[in-house]
Amino acid sequence: MASHEVLRRVFGYDSFRGDQQEIVEHVIAGGDALVLMPTGGGKSLCYQIPSLVRDGVGVVVSPLIALMQDQVDALRDLGVKAGFLNSTQYPDERSMVEAEFLAGELDLLYLAPERLRVEQTVRLLERGRIALFAIDEAHCVSQWGHDFRPDYLALSHLHERWPDVPRVALTATATKATHAEIAERLNLGGAKHFVASFDRPNIQYRIVPKNEPKKQLLELITTEHKGDAGIVYCLSRNSTEKIAEFLNANGIKALPYHAGLDSRKRAEHQSRFLREDGLVMVATIAFGMGIDKPDVRFVAHLDLPKSVEGYYQETGRAGRDGLPSTAWLAYGLQDVVQQRKMIEDSDGDQAHRRKLNQHLDAMLALCETVECRRVQLLDYFGQSGEPCGNCDTCITPPETWDGTIPAQKVLSTVYRLRSERRQKFGAGQTIDILLGRKTAKVIQFDHDALSVFGIGTELNESGWRGVVRQLLAQGFLSVEGEYSTLVLTPASEEVLYKGRKVLMRREPERKAKAAKAEKAAKSAKAPAVEMPAEAAPVFEKLRAWRAATAKEQGVPAYVIFHDATLRQIATLAPTTLEELGTVNGVGENKLAKYGQQILDELAT
Template structure:
C-alpha cells in the first residue's frame, strides 16, 4: 500500500481529516507547487485549508491578508491548538507584542501570519516581507477589491504591490461571493490573469431558506426561534443601530439570551459581546452587518434578517454564517415594501457615481425578486451566481409550495392609479385612492375625482401592497425620491397594462418544519446522555484555556464519538477532526467520558 501524499499526511495528522473535499486537493497542489489561484468557494466550504496546507508544505511563512480581526484571532487560536506556529498583527496588539511577532516572522519561527491589508502595504511591513522567507500570500475576502462587489474596501486596491514586489511567491485569492463582474475585477486588480481559477458550487445544501412577508416581524421572529431554535446560537441582522438595541432588549424580555452589536457601541462593549457569542453556547447576537465577517463559529444554527439585505451577495454571505459545520441550519428573512423604499433612498442619497448607483439598483431589484419568487429559493440564489440546479426540497417554497392567485387585473388597476395620480405618490396614498378612502391627502389633491378612485374596494390593503411590491420587483415601477418619494411607471409597465404579462400572488400561511434541538437525532437515551456529557467535557476544557468550545472539537466530531464510541486512542484518531496534537491533549479526557457512559 502506497504512503499518502505529503498534503494528505498533513491533512490527517495535523487537521484530523481523512480526505480533502471538492477541489481542495487540486487547489493545494496548485499553490504548493508555486502556482497562483483564484478560489470561489461557499462559506463553510473549507477555504482556510486551501492556503493553510500549502503554507505548511512550503518553506517559509504563509502571509494571510484579511480585513477581519475576529477571524485572525479565531484562526490563530485554532492553529495553535493544532500545534502550528501562527500569529497575527493587528491593532489589538500592544507595541511590544507586535514587535515580538515581527521578530519571530523575520527569524523564520512562524508558519502562518495574519495581517490586515492596510498594515501590509506600509513601507515598514514591506521591508519586513523583504527580509523574511515567504511561503505564499493568501488574500482572503478578495471581493473587497471590487467596487462592483458588496463590500468594497479601498485598501485592497494596493495589494497589486505583491505581484510587483514578490513575483516568485505564489498568491491565492479567496472569496465566498462574487458574480462575474466582481470576479473579473479581482483578476485585474490583483494581477491574477494567469492564475488558475477554481469555482466550487455555491450550494449550501444544509441551509434551509425561508422568506416571509412582514406582518408583526418581532412576533414572527420569536415564533420561529421558539419552534425551531430554542437554546441555539444564532445571528439576527437589522438595518439600523436603534433596531439592533431595541430587538436585543425585547428578546431578553422573552428570556432569550440576546446581545447587541453595532459600530456605534463602545469598542470594549462590542468586543465583550462578540467574545461571549463566540465562547458561550445558546447566545443570539442581534447586529448590523458590521458583525459576522470572519466569525469562525461553526455551530451557528440560524441567521435571521429583520430587514431586507441590499443584494443577493450580501444575503448569501450573511446567511452563510449559519451551519459552517455542515449540520442543518436555517436562513430566515422577513421583508416588506418599506424595506425597499428605505434601501432605495440610501442608494440614491449615497453620493456615489451614477454608474455605481445603477449597479446597486440592479442588485436590490434581484434581491427583491428572490423574495417574491414562488419557485425554489435555491434555484434563484444559485442562478444569480450563474449556477444551475434542481429544486432543493429544503426551502419554504419547496416544503410548502404556494398556491398562486391571479391578480393580473388588479395589477392593471394599480398601474393605472400610479398614472392617474401623476407618477409621484407612495403606496399608502395609492391604496387609499384605490379603496375609495376620503383621506385628507386624497381630498387635498382631488384624487377622489380620478377614474381609479374606489375601483379596488374589493381588495384588502395587504394585497394591494403585495401587488405593488411585485410590480417593483418585476420592473414595471420604480421609486423616485423627488417630490413625495413615490412610484412612477417604467416602459416595462406596458406589458402588464396590455395584459401580456400576468401577475400572481401567493396565498399561504407561514408553516414551520420543526427539526428539534441540537443532538435531537439521537433517539436512544444513552446516546443523548453521552452527547451532553461530551459537550460538558468540551466546555470545561475550553473554559480552562479561554478558547471557544469549537476550537477543542466541533459538534460534528462529538456526534461521531457518540455514534462510534471509540475505546482507545487509535479508534479515536479515526474520527474526523481528531488530529495528532488534539489526540495527545484531549484523547484521555474524552475517552474517559465515553467509558463512564458505557
C-alpha cells in the same frame, strides 16, 4: 511532509473534500490560485496545508483584525505555529512575533491589509522566507462587491515584490463579474481558477411576507431554534438595539452589534457570541465576515439585503458544521420602497445607480420567485441545480396569478394623482383610494372625487400592499423624493395601454404553510451526523467538558472540538487513544492534549 499526511496528523481528517486536494497540490507546486468556495467549504485548508508543506512562512492577508487572535488560537491548539501582526497589539507583542518570523519559527503569519502599506512591514517580509501569500475574503477588492476595502487594492503589488512566491486568493461568494474583477485587481491573470459549488444543502432558505416582524422572529426562535446560536441582521443601528431589547425581554439572550458601539463594546459582544452557547447576535452587516463559529443554527434578516451576494454571504454564516440550519427573511412593501429610495439618494453617477438597481432587482427576483430558492441562488452565481425540496417554495409551492387588472388599477390611480391633481403620494394613500376609504387625508385632497376611488374592493389592504410591492419589484412602479412617493416608469405604459400581462406571486394559505414549515423544521433538526438516542447524554457530557475546558483556556468552545466531532465520539464510544484518533477532527496534537481527558469522561 505530504499534504495527506498533514491533513491527517494536524487536522485529523482522512480525506480532502471537493477541490481541496487539487488546490493544495497546485499551490504547493508554486502556482497561483483564485478560489471561490462557499462558507464552511474548507477554504482555510487550501492555504494552511501548503504553508505547512512549503519552506517558509505562509502570510495570510485578512481584514478580520478582531478575529485574528481566535484564528491563531485555533491553529496553535492544532500544534501549528501561528502569529499575527495588527493594530491591537502592544509594541513588545509585535516585536516578539516579528522575531519569530525572522527566525523561521512560524508556520503562518496573519496580517491586516493596511499593514502591507507600511514600509516597515514590507521590509520585515523581505528579510524572511515566505512560503505563500493567501488573500482571504478576496471579494473585498471588488468595488461592486458587498465589503469593499480600499486597502485591498494595494495587494496587486505583491507579485511585483515577490515574483516567485505563489498567491492564493479566496472568497465565499462572487458572481462572474466580481470573479473577473478580483483576478484583474489582484493581478492574478495567470492564476488557475477553482470554482466550487455554491450549494449549501444543509441550509433551508425561507422568505416570508413581513407581518409584525418582531413577533415573527420571536416565533421562529421559540418554536424552531430555542437555545440555538443565531444572527439577526437589521438595516439600522437603532433597529439592532430595539430588536435585542425585545428578544431579551422575551427570555432570549441577545446582544446588539453595530458601528455606533465603541470598539471595546463591539469586541466584547463578538467575544461573548463566539464563546457562549445559545446567544443571538442582532447586528448590522458590519458583523459576521470571517466568523468561524460552526454552530450558528439560524440567520434571520428583518430588512431586505441590498444584493444576492450580500444575502448569500450573510446566510452562509449559518451551519458551517454541515448540520441543518435556517436562513429566514421577512420581506415587505416598505423594504422595496426603502431600498429604491436609498439608491435614488446614493452618491455616484447614473451608471453607479443603475448597477445598484441591478443588484436590488436580482434580490427582489429571489424574494418573488415561485420556483425553488436554491435553484435561483445557484443560477445567480452561474451554476445549475435541481429543486431542493428543502426551501419554502419547494415545501409549499406558491401560486402564480394574473395580476394585470389590479396592476392597471394601481397604475391608473398613480397616473390620475399625477396628471389630474399634479400630486404624488405614497402607497398608503393609493391603497386608501382604491379601497374607497374616506380618510381625513382623502377628504382633504378631494381624492374621493377621483374616478378610481373605491374600484379596488376585491382585495384587502394586505393584498393591495402585495400588488404594489410586486409592481415595484418588477419595475412597473418606482419611488422618488423625500417622502418616497410612487411614480410611473416607462414600463407602466406597456401595462396600461399595450396589453402587457403582469403575473404575480400569491402566498400559500398561512395555516397550511405553517404546518408544512413546522414539519420541515422538525426534520431539519435531525443531526447530519447520525447519533443513536443512547449517545445523546454522552454528547451532552462531552459538551459540558468542552465548555469547561474552553473557559479555562479563554478560547471559544469550537477551538477545542466541533459538535460534529463530539457527536462522532459519543457514537463511537472509544476506549483507547488509538480508537479516538480515528475520529474526524482529532489530529495528533489534539489527541495528545485532550485524548486522555475524553477517555476519562467516557469512562465515568
